[in-house]
Amino acid sequence: MRTPDRDRRGHAVPARCLAALIGLIALLLLAAGQPAGAAAVFTIAENGTSYTATIDLNQTDTYPFMETGVLGEQIPATVTNVNLYNDSGNVTYQKDQTGITFQKGNYTISYQGTLRDDHILLALPEVTSADVHLPTGLDVRNPLIGQYSPGGKVSVDDQGQVSIHWDRTSYVEVRYYDQTRESLLYMFANIWVVVAIVLLTPYLLMRRRKL
Template structure:
């Protein structure tokens, strides 16, 4: 049911839409593909290599309904044509890192409790345009990208960053004040 709703709200012309779950540990994907007979599910590894992504609830369909496919370790194969693929995947350490088989228009939607806009904590791959709707949900759009990289955070992590920065600011002031006072006296 949720995937059908996701497909219904998919922006016109989008080739790939990834929606992050409320808790930030999973995502749902809806991807339009054209004139192909395979689709690999790949993540980008630590060294930039492509590794198979673990996905669940894979569904392949077109205007006439569900289409059967063969699944192996790296992806799925099916009769050549135009389809929509939907599936679910997991996110590790608040970092979504996926490799796309072709340059694709893509969107990532985060729930209102997650954000990417603080450059000290959040990250998106180049070309992404961040927008926020009236309910506080963050969306990132790429016109053409070969991979998706989104590092997001919750309000607790942002509060901890500000607390850490304030503590170090106070430490710097306490340590620099005697030096500056002595320097002023010596003049």
Template sequence: MQSPHRDRCNIACLALCLAALILIVPVSAQDAVFTVYENGTGYSAVIGIVDAEEYRFTEPGLLGEAVPIQARNISLTDGSGDVVLSADEESRITFPRGDYLLFYEGTLSGNSFAAVFSDRHNITVFLPEGYDVRNPLLGYVSQGGKTTVVDGGLMITWEKTRYADIRYYDETREVILYAFGTIWIMLMIILLFGYYAMRVSTKE
């Protein structure tokens, strides 16, 4: 599924900002920026690559290990233009050693996103309006993640980490949770009232 036009505009802006950061200001760790699509079923990634000649597309497995994934719409640039790359494996690309910006798209399922790297990265995940992670009963942000409200949604950031993980939810799930909680509270009040009334009548 292709991302909406609005998503692609946002990604282009993020790419320009990250390119300026990497090419103008020296950084101590690679940067990785992920933008979740408005429909929540995929994402676009902009990865800063420093002094490397290959990149592997992975996600965390059940034990936190790196599991290969299939990426699509892959492109690589060094600031002067696109770079020719080779894909000798489904989840691995190679290229001349150097510093680059890598762009690709991935698929999400189960309202969750996770990334794992072999070395430390500054990771940023953008969630569009309509999704949230801040209710601990519905959402989750892995250790070190900081959530900030920004124009158009939420931004979750980690500094110099190899792993990032979030579970997000939409407004409908939050409404259902509150409705379910309200029903249980009402039932508890009714049961407590009945128990109290029974105790009073027994004493009489």
């Protein structure tokens, strides 16, 4: 005897729910097997000479304060106002010349550092996602005077604040500039265009006469 269509639909609904549940469990197991990376956020101060860092730490007991030298080597970074905390509040730590140590667990660390020459270049203790937020008035989008490390994606909010995001990176590097430097760049570019025209004009006139 043929099974009525209504009965078939009745059996199909639980089957779909079971398949969706199995798929959800598989995704959760896959995510659990992935190593959790820290999220790092660096906010440049209004004057561009310092920054504030906020970084999530996952199952670790150390955090080194490092920056990248001119040859790519990692060197200790000088930082101030170091705070380590979790859901329970501030956490005590021991500090040495290279970083801090503490009881292993999940924490958030915040600190401040200084910047020179409109340039931030910091090494991260592990591959992670990262953001650099620039204050309104600073930019990186002109490739002649601005720079950011590979993989960065630039966005601008309604207030004109520029941010750079990396999905996965082991370091962040941003060379930024203000509007004055960009105006000077365009001014010198215009001067060179005028100079080029002045130098080329006699040559073009002589060539025209020969023709």
